[in-house]
Amino acid sequence: DFFFGNVLGQGSYAKVFHAQMKKNHMDFAVKVMDQSFIRKENKTAFVLTERKVMSRLSHPNIVKFYCSFRDHHSLYLVMELCRGGDLFGNQQEQGVSDAACSFELTQFYMAELVNALEYMHSQHVIHRDIKPDNLLLSEDGHLKVTDFGTAKVRRPIHSDACQFCGTASYVSPEVLHDKPASRGADLWAMGCLIFQMFTGRAPFVGENDYLTFQVIINHSSEEFDFPSSVPEAAQDLIRKLLVQDPEERIGAQQNEEGYAELKNHPFFEGVEWDDIGDQTPP
Structure with a gap:
């Protein structure tokens, strides 16, 4: 049914191809996963989760x-x-100096990420692996969250999202302490992304994953050092996102007030939340 073209991305058990449907020549991304490898490496649950979660979500930034x-x-x-x-x-195209991305670019894409997270969390979905590789851009430059293989559908009353997953530099401290992942885990990752977009590097990096985890666990938001190029409003938001207690992170409250507080932070001043999808990216 499809013509398969270039490889767009590759993971441990899957490749993503640019594919075109034979009958109508429409373009798609097709993720191809080896069944024998999935069974051998016990990845079946990840595959089923990705399909289940993506089929229930419908949002312009997903x-x-x-x-x-x-x-x-x-x-x-x-x-x-x-x-x-x-x-x-x-x-990378913007450069990796102390001003890796402009304020306008960072504000725009983080606002689109906030819209995606707010929707996901309203559907009781925790992504658990928010990182640059899993944030794609459409042809017209709008942000799209992808890769829901490690996502968790969290029942509103229960805290059952405890399995470790994620990428070292973006993992929240509560996950490293074997505590349940909540919406706060995704917000922590967003704080890491804001830092990285301004500085060109992740905020928590060690010589290996274990040492990176130690840096994360011992991190204090009050002691955070920022390059002078990071605006004050961004510094304040990063500090409020990279708090050890997930319930204290801005936006983490389990009600509408949580995201209202996040959207009203000075970093997002001037963002037209309802119309951002119609705007031209910076």
Whole structure:
């Protein structure tokens, strides 16, 4: 049913291809996963989770899921094609000096991420692996969250999202302490992203994953050092997101007031939240 073209990305058990449907020549991104490897490495739950979560989410800032199918060798997830690459690639093009991305660019994409997270969390979905590689850009430059393989559908009353997952530099301290991941885990990762977009580097980096985890666990937001190029409003927001207690992070309150407080932070001053999808990215 598809012509397969270039490889867009590759993970431990999957490749994502630019594919075109034969009958109508429409373009898609198709994630191809090796069934034998999935069974051998006990990745079945991740595959089922990704399909389940993506099929229930519908938002302009989340990659659209169309369908899935399989053959004797592989599983296929058919998704929206994002021609703009990923946010990390975009950041690299901006340079990796102390001003890796402009304030306008960072504010715009973090506002779109806030809209995506607010929607996800309202659907009781915790992404748990927010990082530049999982933030894609559409052809017209708008942000799209992808890769829901480690996501968790959290029942409103229960705290059952305890399994460790994520990427070292963006993992929240409560996850490292084997505590349940909540919406606060995604907000912590957003704080890391804001820092990285302004500075060109992640805020928590060690010589290996273990040492990175130690830096995260021992981090105090009050003692955070920022390059002079990071605006005061951004510094304040980062400090309020990179708080050890997940319930104290701005936006983490389990009601509408949480995201209202986040959206009203001075860093987002001037953002037209309801119309941001119609705006031209900086």
